[in-house]
Amino acid sequence: MKLKIRYEDTYQSIELGEKEIEELWFSLELESSEELTCEELEKLIQEAFDERYNKPEYNCWHKHNRHIGFSKAMPGKDDTEEDVDSSEPLMDEVFDDRIFRKDELAREEAESYEAICCWVRQVLKNKPKWADAFIAVHMDEIPTKEHAASIGVDPSTVTHWLRRAEKKLREKYEDRQF
16 A cells, blocks of 8 residues: 655655554554445545645644744745735734744743732741732732622721831842842
């Protein structure tokens, strides 16, 4: 049997013996082959292999590599305008390139948030309720009344904690080491 395998844009053929056909049959998890002719068996194996492995991966490759290297569309180079994809701008054609770096920026923002929370908790290590209140109200923007209700204390108590925490953090801000 000759098995066609897709490699980039072309197909290559491999000659398989009976043992390899049987192993491929089991690895593709196909049903019983006792009542099938040799041609039907080969056709089923090729269809299952195509379904699982020979899918064109152009779209995934294109999505990943479209902004790498010299990717600027050059109309007129091949004398065909159909080859030019102008539906999406290239990285150097946009004013603000943050849209291309969303994951990186989100990761940096999360790391910054964690570092600030760690610093606040370190400065207020003797008063964890103050640290929790400061982080909830000032960083997570939860209203003071909601935070007070969630921990079961009076809102004026939370306000007092916040004033004390802000004063302590203001004192320690000049001594911080980053």
